[in-house]
Amino acid sequence: MAATQTSYEGEFVYFEKERERLVAEITSTFEDLLSSSNLLNRKLEEVLGVGREFETISSLWGKFHDFMREQDTVDVALEENSIRSST
Structure with a gap:
């Protein structure tokens, strides 16, 4: 029984x-994880920060594009009016 006890303790x-x-x-x-x-959270925050800057x-x-599109529409309307009035 002593051998069994020693084996059990081992x-x-x-x-x-x-x-x-x-x-x-x-x-x-878990510490590595x-x-x-x-690190991933910091990188995502950096990406979002850059996105906010842009x-x-x-x-x-976008405003410039809208303005240019409006100007283009006005120019086309003026051309159509000048063509109609000249005929």
Whole structure:
């Protein structure tokens, strides 16, 4: 029975060591995951920040485009009126 007790204690010690090793590995992996997740969040915030910076420029170009389209419509209408009045 002493041999069985020693064997059981040896297995228990092995189990405890293995469990501690696995817990440490899992903890390390979660820390790496958290670090990578934080890095990804920072990069996404940077991308959104750059997008917000271009929002103003995009709005300005959109207004310019609308203005030019209105001018084009006015020019076409003026040309049509001048053609009608000259005939």
